[in-house]
Amino acid sequence: MTTQISAPLNGTNIPDGETSGDAGVRIPLLGLGTWPMTGDECTEAVSSALEAGYRHLDTAENYGNEDAVGRAVVGSGLARDEVFVTSKFNRRWHGPVDSVRAGLEAALERAGLDYFDLYLVHWPNPDQGSYVQACESLVELTGTGLIRSWGVSNYKPAHLQQVLEAGLVPAVNQIHCQPLFAQPHVQEANAAAGVLTAAYTPIGRGSELLQQPAITRIASRLGRTPAQVVLRWHVQQGRIALPKSADPQRQRENLDVFSFELTAEDLATVDALDSATPSDSFMDADEFGH
Template sequence: MNSIAPHATLTGSGVDGVDIPIVGIGTWPLTGSECTASVTQALALGYRHVDTAENYGNEDAVGLAVRESGLAREDVFVTTKFNKDSHGDAATVRQSAERALKRMGLDYLDLFLVHWPNPAQDLYVQTCESLVGLVETGLVRAWGVSNFKPVHLQRVLDAGMVPPVNQVQVDPEHAQHDVEQFNAASGVATAAYSPLARGSEVLNRAELVDPAARVGRTPAQVALRWHLQQGRIVVPRSANEERQRQNLDLFDFALTEEEMARIDALDTGEGPRLDSDEFGH
């Protein structure tokens, strides 16, 4: 039987009660027919949240899969993100949304994120203001940010806005406690990308292997369950059918407090792969 993830509720400036499936399918770096096939497969398995971005170069492929899935549009939650050349006033941000919708062949976006703050450009606060206004047009249901540090979020908060979500890199070795705690204290939901520590050997660690053996699951499922029990939204990426199925099959087992603490202890204290004060597009 196919699983469908439970929902969390996004709230924030301009957004009041938008439900988001807490497990989504990531799509980077897939493009073209490979991306469409992966998303089509994921939707057939029960995924109802798809994560893409302008910079991934696959919004067209994602949109095709959504349109041809046989599912009602309102049953699929679509997240995309936009680049720094679209930061700025209301007209600029609206044009970015319209271009994304045209690429995807959709009438609205469920979640539209500032992909990187690009602080040297110093337009992200104005961009958030533009996003709040964009929700009122109906082109997007919710807005948010990605890769924002507490210092970036604080400036947005000081301008009187609360982003509904901040999507950041979180995995057992890069827990980013300072970011997550600031998000939570500010009423901002945390979404984790690369939740399985891409390129890491962490899934071979006893802290994940041991509970996996106890509950009869994979270490990757244990890592994703760790995220969910800490209240995060997750967007793992896999094109493999069995792994897609496993990554969604997370809701009939639980980790103990001791197991959670052991996984917590894997945190190296290091920041994410890319420093959002220096990197951006």
């Protein structure tokens, strides 16, 4: 199952449901997160995921695995346009288009790819004061063939507002989002602007989330794993989810979330697990970045 993002060259990227237009770019709702895997471990995990049917891979300069992800894509035997690859760039490259392009070209060389389907500003780094300019540069680069669409990551509503006021609409804002830390204020700002929310760490870290009785009860009733329930919670509400797994069986399980549905009561039950406030972020984008 995919959802549509449109990436016209004028810099706006408006979600367009399941329809496609001339400038449309389709992004699978379920992808493979790859941090912190590197080297052969990462290449093997991505290769396994592609064999299982994944068609969306998420990497980044700071993950140190663009090369490993690229090797798996090239070695998969799949046509390049069958695999959606997202990457992200660091604060080092924020600035005018020549700077962002230099970072992009270096990333593509590491990956051994001709283009990325989606390229994101990894963190706003507001201390530099150039996160809007970085987005402006991405808009210019969408016309070069090096990226098909652009977006941001870890942008708070205030950061996103500055981008919107510059007349730019990212396709995606990738954020830490899971039932115990859903960041509804960020999701609401994204939706109001026509920006898709992508969730990294979508099933949490460790076992805290997946052992929640609210999750395990739903999983038991449906004959599903707790992770499948949480991933279904994401995609059923229109979020892109990027779970990381190197285990082939878990990869297949995580991908199998489109053959069942959660009830409205199930969704509300999972929603109710969120007790975090905006100040609870373990990595505050006003202070943390790279």
